[in-house]
Amino acid sequence: MAKITPISGFPEWLPQEKILEDNVVSIVRGIYESHGYTPIETRSVEPMSVLASKGDVNKEIYAIERASAEKSESKEDRLALHFDLTIPFARYVAQNFNELDFPFKRYQLQRSWRGERPQEGRFREFYQFDVDVVSIDDLPICHDAEMVSIIYKAFTKLGLGDFQIKINNRKLLLGIYEHFGLSEAQRQDAVIAVDKIDKIGPEGVTKELLAIGLNESVAKEIIRCAGIKVSTSEFASIVNTLGPTNELYKAGVSEISEVLNLLVPGAADRVIVDLSLARGLDYYTGTIIETVLTDHRSFGSVAGGGRYENLTSRFGNKNIPGVGISIGVTRLMSLILAKGLLKTKERSPTRVLVSLPNAETMPKAIKLAETLRSRGISTEVFHKPSKFGKQIEYADKKGIPFIAFTGENEALEVKDLTTKEQRPISVEDLVKLAKK
Amino acid sequence: MAKITPISGFPEWLPQEKILEDNVVSIVRGIYESHGYTPIETRSVEPMSVLASKGDVNKEIYAIERASAEKSESKEDRLALHFDLTIPFARYVAQNFNELDFPFKRYQLQRSWRGERPQEGRFREFYQFDVDVVSIDDLPICHDAEMVSIIYKAFTKLGLGDFQIKINNRKLLLGIYEHFGLSEAQRQDAVIAVDKIDKIGPEGVTKELLAIGLNESVAKEIIRCAGIKVSTSEFASIVNTLGPTNELYKAGVSEISEVLNLLVPGAADRVIVDLSLARGLDYYTGTIIETVLTDHRSFGSVAGGGRYENLTSRFGNKNIPGVGISIGVTRLMSLILAKGLLKTKERSPTRVLVSLPNAETMPKAIKLAETLRSRGISTEVFHKPSKFGKQIEYADKKGIPFIAFTGENEALEVKDLTTKEQRPISVEDLVKLAKK
Numbered sequence: 001m002a003k004i005t006p007i008s009g010f011p012e013w014l015p016q017e018k019i020l021e022d023n024v025v026s027i028v029r030g031i032y033e034s035h036g037y038t039p040i041e042t043r044s045v046e047p048m049s050v051l052a053s054k055g056d057v058n059k060e061i062y063a064i065e066r067a068s069a070e071k072s073e074s075k076e077d078r079l080a081l082h083f084d085l086t087i088p089f090a091r092y093v094a095q096n097f098n099e100l101d102f103p104f105k106r107y108q109l110q111r112s113w114r115g116e117r118p119q120e121g122r123f124r125e126f127y128q129f130d131v132d133v134v135s136i137d138d139l140p141i142c143h144d145a146e147m148v149s150i151i152y153k154a155f156t157k158l159g160l161g162d163f164q165i166k167i168n169n170r171k172l173l174l175g176i177y178e179h180f181g182l183s184e185a186q187r188q189d190a191v192i193a194v195d196k197i198d199k200i201g202p203e204g205v206t207k208e209l210l211a212i213g214l215n216e217s218v219a220k221e222i223i224r225c226a227g228i229k230v231s232t233s234e235f236a237s238i239v240n241t242l243g244p245t246n247e248l249y250k251a252g253v254s255e256i257s258e259v260l261n262l263l264v265p266g267a268a269d270r271v272i273v274d275l276s277l278a279r280g281l282d283y284y285t286g287t288i289i290e291t292v293l294t295d296h297r298s299f300g301s302v303a304g305g306g307r308y309e310n311l312t313s314r315f316g317n318k319n320i321p322g323v324g325i326s327i328g329v330t331r332l333m334s335l336i337l338a339k340g341l342l343k344t345k346e347r348s349p350t351r352v353l354v355s356l357p358n359a360e361t362m363p364k365a366i367k368l369a370e371t372l373r374s375r376g377i378s379t380e381v382f383h384k385p386s387k388f389g390k391q392i393e394y395a396d397k398k399g400i401p402f403i404a405f406t407g408e409n410e411a412l413e414v415k416d417l418t419t420k421e422q423r424p425i426s427v428e429d430l431v432k433l434a435k436k
Numbered sequence: 437m438a439k440i441t442p443i444s445g446f447p448e449w450l451p452q453e454k455i456l457e458d459n460v461v462s463i464v465r466g467i468y469e470s471h472g473y474t475p476i477e478t479r480s481v482e483p484m485s486v487l488a489s490k491g492d493v494n495k496e497i498y499a500i501e502r503a504s505a506e507k508s509e510s511k512e513d514r515l516a517l518h519f520d521l522t523i524p525f526a527r528y529v530a531q532n533f534n535e536l537d538f539p540f541k542r543y544q545l546q547r548s549w550r551g552e553r554p555q556e557g558r559f560r561e562f563y564q565f566d567v568d569v570v571s572i573d574d575l576p577i578c579h580d581a582e583m584v585s586i587i588y589k590a591f592t593k594l595g596l597g598d599f600q601i602k603i604n605n606r607k608l609l610l611g612i613y614e615h616f617g618l619s620e621a622q623r624q625d626a627v628i629a630v631d632k633i634d635k636i637g638p639e640g641v642t643k644e645l646l647a648i649g650l651n652e653s654v655a656k657e658i659i660r661c662a663g664i665k666v667s668t669s670e671f672a673s674i675v676n677t678l679g680p681t682n683e684l685y686k687a688g689v690s691e692i693s694e695v696l697n698l699l700v701p702g703a704a705d706r707v708i709v710d711l712s713l714a715r716g717l718d719y720y721t722g723t724i725i726e727t728v729l730t731d732h733r734s735f736g737s738v739a740g741g742g743r744y745e746n747l748t749s750r751f752g753n754k755n756i757p758g759v760g761i762s763i764g765v766t767r768l769m770s771l772i773l774a775k776g777l778l779k780t781k782e783r784s785p786t787r788v789l790v791s792l793p794n795a796e797t798m799p800k801a802i803k804l805a806e807t808l809r810s811r812g813i814s815t816e817v818f819h820k821p822s823k824f825g826k827q828i829e830y831a832d833k834k835g836i837p838f839i840a841f842t843g844e845n846e847a848l849e850v851k852d853l854t855t856k857e858q859r860p861i862s863v864e865d866l867v868k869l870a871k872k
Contacts (some may be wrong), residue, residue, distance in 0.1 A: 002486045003483070004751055007483075007515065010480075012528065013476070014532060014535050014536075015475070018474075018475050018477060019474065019475065033785040034813075035816065036814055036815065038451045038455065038785060039454050039455065039458055040449070040454050041454060043448055045446060047441060047443075048503075049438065050441075052503075058503055060502065061502070061503045062500040062501065063501050064500050064501075064517065065501065066499075067494055067498075067499060067551075080503075091438075092448065094440050095442070101783060101784075101830070101834050105816070106451070113500075115503075125479055125480060262798060264802065264806050265803075347537060348472055348473075349472060350472035362698060366700065370700050373470040377470075378472055380472035381578070383539050383579065397537050
């Protein structure tokens with residue numbers, strides 16, 4: 001007898017939880033599609049040599065190997081499960097370059113795998129829901145604003161409580177570091193150090209800045225800048241008095257201003273420009289975005305991304321700038337389920353259960369069920385002749401709201417399981433009732 | 437520079453192909469849900485020891501291994517990618533037994549992996565779309581009929597041309613073999629031999645039957661029975677004169693009759709009872725089902741399944757009978773794409789492209805786009821100020837049907853890219869037009 005083993009880091013949901021996840025996905029997909037983003041998927045595997053170029057992640061990659069494989073397969077040619085959707089997307093764009101329409105706007109919902117140590121909100125198998133737009137040679141900043149607008153609309157519609165969209169710009173950050181005389185190498189290190197400010201505090205970041213060779217007064221200035229968190233209305237007045245005036249800084253300020261100008265109505269109230277936001281990943285070059293649920297700040301970002309200079313740099317010499325965001329669906333679901341942020345009584349899509357008093361009723365019950373289904377009502381026929389009490393219990397347990405009883409000739413009654421009321425009804429009215 | 441490598445057996449679709457696949461999936465999901473089936477997903481991996489109990493498939497299983505893994509991980513404890521959805525479903529039911537509502541009706545759309553040699557319609561990574569109902573101790577035959585009805589409705593709605601649903605029953609088959617005096621072992625071998633009749637013909641099957649020790653006259657009788665293919669109206673009269681009268685045979689006849697009686701209207705015309713249908717998999721115990729597209733018979737079955745006695749036998753002593761079918765989505769898509777069975781001009785979900793004559797128009801264009809999106813119209817704003825010709829070309833290439841032009845004040849015009857006509861329009865009428 002095989003053992004039944006939950007596997008750490010490989011989460012699974014119960015039916016009622018999966019229905020919630022499907023609702024979340026459907027809301028996000030609806031927003032992505034409403035902006036004209038098209039679905040793609042990629043294979044789950046890439047050659048190890050393609051994935052392994054990303055330093056630290058290497059040891060977390062899962063290689064796959066057929067049980068019957070010859071041992072001679074070289075390590076480099078081995079296939080491995082992707083650990084994010086960015087590299088597969090880049091490869092897909094490079095591979096299908098001549099078949100795609102640019103700007104290419106795509107969304108992608110797929111599982112990824114990372115063999116890291118499982119912990120709260122970190123999984124070994126997880127869904128990410130990415131949306132990106134990439135173009136050839138240049139891509140206007142309006143798309144960066146679109147990403148912020150998409151997050152605003154998605155999290156408004158998801159209804160997970162208050163949220164805040166933090167934005168910043170890498171050019172502005174690097175402009176600050178240039179202003180204070182940091183070397184090229186120090187600037188990269190400073191980005192990584194400042195990124196940790198929420199976790200290790202200003203003192204911790206100061207220590208790291210001193211460790212990369214900055215003097216105390218410069219470190220202090222950088223911490224001062226990183227402390228700036230301004231609403232969209234305050235942004236212009238504050239950044240212009242912060243100190244730096246170099247071209248890089250001004251470009252960053254100008255890009256942020258443009259993003260703020262092009263947001264959809266309402267979004268600005270949720271946006272804060274947070275100069276401590278840095279995002280460790282080194283491929284961002286302009287706008288950076290993170291989103292936190294206000295009541296769950298310690299959980300970290302639930303949707304983030306940014307602008308990058310060239311998606312396909314590792315695959316060729318095309319220049320493909322882009323901007324995109326990613327929602328960690330499995331991560332987000334783990335929070336939603338743990339904190340009960342969304343609830344449903346539904347344990348099935350069924351709206352109407354057609355009761356079955358005896359076996360002879362079956363053809364009639366099936367006919368009624370088919371009528372309801374053809375009108376868009378998800379319908380089950382109770383599976384075997386049983387007492388009404390048992391059928392009601394079944395419907396109640398599954399969260400099915402209505403039971404239909406077929407009688408002599410065309411007689412039809414409905415029981416509403418919320419009000420417990422039972423009454424005669426026409427098929428037409430039953431359809432209306434069940435559609436509510 | 438990393439190589440861009442298609443990987444044999446791991447298919448990917450272009451955006452316009454993925455849109456077709458999404459349509460196929462959405463139709464099938466709609467039918468599954470209309471019958472009250474609830475979505476679940478399982479993790480992609482199981483312990484090797486759980487998967488490897490299935491004989492021949494073993495060598496096709498992909499094990500996964502972290503690049504950093506200690507070599508001491510024993511072979512048996514290794515994780516492996518599932519090769520179908522049946523074993524994971526069985527494990528899920530056993531694991532969550534106390535949390536589920538029985539009869540448990542679930543559908544499941546997921547990738548599976550098999551390291552077999554890629555060939556037409558056979559992939560190493562592929563989607564299957566399964567639907568099953570399982571219950572405790574007994575499950576009425578009406579559910580077998582429901583599976584046939586689901587296939588009927590799905591393939592009618594998919595519009596892939598004529599199709600035929602073949603059904604048979606394992607009890608009836610085994611009753612025939614009992615009647616002709618086959619031993620227990622010979623009966624199983626005969627099932628496997630008869631299953632190949634479409635591939636190797638009656639002569640080939642005869643050879644195999646002789647090889648398992650049957651004499652020529654018995655082999656001839658079995659081939660004669662396997663030759664029976666009857667419409668639902670002829671079924672009763674023909675099976676009752678075929679010869680066998682034992683209990684097993686009569687049980688099979690009775691189950692098929694009940695399935696035929698409980699089909700939804702219209703389905704019977706597509707159903708044929710085909711006594712050569714055997715389905716090699718040994719876990720079927722009653723109804724068996726296969727579906728062929730009439731114009732593509734050589735492609736084989738596009739949707740099949742059947743009744744099994746105990747889903748969870750390998751995980752415990754619960755008795756969980758069930759019936760289910762599976763649609764090989766990737767396989768089916770490969771046929772649809774190769775033969776052009778479905779076509780679309782769509783390369784994006786966008787219905788309206790809002791034209792952008794100059795940068796100053798952007799806020800106005802975004803406002804119009806948001807209005808349309810809030811009314812359910814997928815809308816893009818052209819990404820940068822350009823000549824109209826270029827914007828029309830972009831829309832045409834992507835299959836976007838309408839371009840909206842914003843003018844002075846609230847003026848609005850629409851160009852229909854099918855008729856090439858351009859005219860003034862109200863927002864309200866544009867919504868109606870784009871919704872068509």
